[in-house]
Each structure stands twice: as structure tokens, then as C-alpha cells.
Amino acid sequence: MLACIGAVRTYRRIYRSALDPMKVAELMMLRRDVPRSVHHCLWMADLSMCELAETYGTRGEADRLSASCMPGCAIRASTRCSRWA
Secondary structure, X not given: OOOOOOOHHHHHHHHOOOOOHHHHHHHHHOOOOOOOOHHHHXXXXXXXXXXXXXXXXXXXXXXXXXXXXXXXXXXXXXXXOHHHO
């Protein structure tokens, strides 16, 4: 599975151990520093929705839903979107 998404090297760099199913799942779902992880994808979707809302001055249901996917995210303080501050 890691080979399919090109993450074998990333796994070895982060964990420096033999393949472990729990670590593979963590890498693919929870690691915000891995661009192909679910967490990173949700973060980027929320950031994009926030930037669109600031650009056009309106927020809709999709923006509210994307914000609900990322409550308390530590990355928010380092971005320019006011919702992430």
C-alpha cells in the first residue's frame, strides 16, 4: 500500500523500523506532515475553503463542514487565514 502512494521512503525516514500495520495506518491517516495523509488533505481543503470565504466575503455550508473536520488543529496558528489563527 505504501508503494502505491510513494510513501515507502517516508515511512522508513519517520519510523526507522520494520513495517508495522498500525504505523502504516498512522502515516496514511493522521500525519499532518505527510502530504498524502487524510489529515493533510482535510487541512488543505479547510484552508482552501477559508481562503475562498475571505476572498468572496461569504461563508456557506461547505465552509462550515470543512471547518468542523479540523477542530483544534495546531497548524492554524501558522497560516494567514483568520479562522486558523
